[in-house]
Amino acid sequence: MTAMLLAALCLGQVTAEDPNDPAFLIGKELRCPVCQGMPISDSPSGMAIDMMGQVRKMHAEGKSREEILNYFTRSYGDWVLLRPRTEGVGWFVWTLPPVGMLVAIALALRYRKRAPPATPHVPPTSDPYLDAVRKEVQS
Amino acid sequence: MNWKRALIPALIIAPLVIILARSFGTDPRALPSVLVQQQAPDFVLTDLDGNRIDTQALRGKPLVLNFWSTWCEPCKAEHSLLQDAAQRWGDQVHFFGVVYQDTADNIRRYLEARPTPYPHLVDPEGRVAIEHGVAGVPESFFIDAQGRVVHKQTGVLTRDVINETLRALTGGTP
Numbered sequence: 001m002t003a004m005l006l007a008a009l010c011l012g013q014v015t016a017e018d019p020n021d022p023a024f025l026i027g028k029e030l031r032c033p034v035c036q037g038m039p040i041s042d043s044p045s046g047m048a049i050d051m052m053g054q055v056r057k058m059h060a061e062g063k064s065r066e067e068i069l070n071y072f073t074r075s076y077g078d079w080v081l082l083r084p085r086t087e088g089v090g091w092f093v094w095t096l097p098p099v100g101m102l103v104a105i106a107l108a109l110r111y112r113k114r115a116p117p118a119t120p121h122v123p124p125t126s127d128p129y130l131d132a133v134r135k136e137v138q139s
Numbered sequence: 140m141n142w143k144r145a146l147i148p149a150l151i152i153a154p155l156v157i158i159l160a161r162s163f164g165t166d167p168r169a170l171p172s173v174l175v176q177q178q179a180p181d182f183v184l185t186d187l188d189g190n191r192i193d194t195q196a197l198r199g200k201p202l203v204l205n206f207w208s209t210w211c212e213p214c215k216a217e218h219s220l221l222q223d224a225a226q227r228w229g230d231q232v233h234f235f236g237v238v239y240q241d242t243a244d245n246i247r248r249y250l251e252a253r254p255t256p257y258p259h260l261v262d263p264e265g266r267v268a269i270e271h272g273v274a275g276v277p278e279s280f281f282i283d284a285q286g287r288v289v290h291k292q293t294g295v296l297t298r299d300v301i302n303e304t305l306r307a308l309t310g311g312t313p
Contacts (some may be wrong), residue, residue, distance in 0.1 A: 033274030050265030053264055054264070074270075077272075107148075
């Protein structure tokens with residue numbers, strides 16, 4: 001068994017995806033239409049395998065990353081991109097979270113500054129009713 | 140209540156709620172087709188008998204493309220509807236089945252018992268399926284005489300969908 005595995009490795013029959021392979025990296029940017037949370041580079045679905053085959057073929061033909069991504073968005077729409085474009089609605093996807101965080105921080109700081117001053121300590125009186133009212137007002 | 144304090148968070152949250160609420164009632168896995176009202180991709184494929192089919196040469200008559208497989212039970216469920224539709228509308232409309240993630244031999248064996256009056260095309264490497272934005276089967280495309288996609292059906296076809304769409308495409312009755 002070990003000898004067979006070694007032989008297969010020597011013959012190059014067992015290969016792992018090269019993480020620096022440009023076609024593999026492009027596949028990482030495309031959403032599998034079947035396993036929708038996965039890129040086609042990782043999805044085991046038949047459609048993903050066909051799509052990766054198309055990516056490799058187009059890359060081998062000298063097509064650029066942009067041309068390959070456009071090929072798939074023409075058929076599936078921008079939905080197929082795992083990284084939204086930085087134009088149109090995609091612009092909001094990229095800018096809204098950091099802008100929202102900055103606005104939230106600004107609002108939090110503003111409301112913190114407006115917090116009412118601490119009430120001065122008033123010693124208790126002999127009247128328990130008055131103490132209760134004072135405590136109610138100060139809380 | 141300090142309405143001014145509530146206004147800014149409301150202005151931020153309200154658009155988000157509206158955007159999310161628009162998704163209620165929709166199938167989260169359904170892919171809207173970007174090809175509807177656009178030119179369908181032209182292609183050249185061969186049928187099971189080796190005949191070459193060029194969709195560009197078929198312009199002038201509406202076209203129904205049905206992506207299907209023998210391992211797909213919903214595909215088999217709509218098969219009889221397509222057989223019937225092809226017999227009724229076949230003079231006015233081209234019908235083609237496109238083999239998806241399956242082999243020609245499987246399709247031949249299946250069709251031996253359930254013949255259809257229209258050709259089935261072999262799509263090696265799924266290129267035509269990809270160019271039509273197919274995510275699974277069955278999916279059907281109704282294309283007008285000028286090559287424009289007028290309707291994409293994701294999932295099983297119904298008799299009503301077929302008849303209404305073909306009536307609109309042909310402007311008549313079968």
